[in-house]
Amino acid sequence: MTDDAYLFLLDDASAPLGVPPTAVGELACMETPAVRAWLDAHEAAPTSPHLRLLPPEETAAIPEGAERLPVPLSDEELSRVRHQRAPESLARLEDELLAYRETANGRDDLITRALAAGVPPHRIVELTGVDPATVSAAADG
Template sequence: MTDDAYLFLLDDPAVSLGVPPAAVGELACMETPAVRAWLDAQGSTPTAPELRLLPPEETGAVPEGAERLPLPLSDEELSRVRRRLVPESPAGLEEELLAFRDCADGRDGLIGRALAAGVPPHRIVELTGVDPATVTAAAGG
């Protein structure tokens, strides 16, 4: 087993092997001259759908003959890669959806109170991230 993660290219981007680097977030190594040169040589980009990443303990799964590049990742970066490899549970997603519902409950009332207090609509859009049409609808409701 190697201590390095591997960046590699799949023939078929629909294969669910590894993690797309873009899904992991910022990786310091992706901007290094070595990685840039490797990507250029492969005719690829950091966001290409066929570009994948596996942690050291999973590098045996890299397909035979696949173009690959060893990457030294920090402990925090490796942790993010490993978390993305674990499928998200439906129960966890349902909990997030319930929390979102609870958070969004009463949104229109809050927007209406803010408008009544004199907060300009453009500022409500900036603060909440809601669509301007939502602010307009809340003003009428």
């Protein structure tokens, strides 16, 4: 297994292998000289239906002989690639988990602000469902 994702070209654009980079959104690697030169060398546009991307753990699925290029992706970009690869039912659950993460990211700050504004700790527990020890720790910290 490699740590890099791979861009590759498929002969059959209708094959379900990989993710078209355009489906993932903007990727920093697509603007690099290496990727531009590779695309130019293969006379492929970044929007080509033959151009695909696979995360590191799936690169063994790239067909033998397919033109390929390792590309580094940020954690966020790699997450988007994996999300696009997930079956629809899992993708919906992943969306819910991402929404939860976004909400939970500011949890401690929100609890601190609520306490400072005078919301009683027991009410914060009722409204948020967080463990009372978490609210107590925020009140003490």
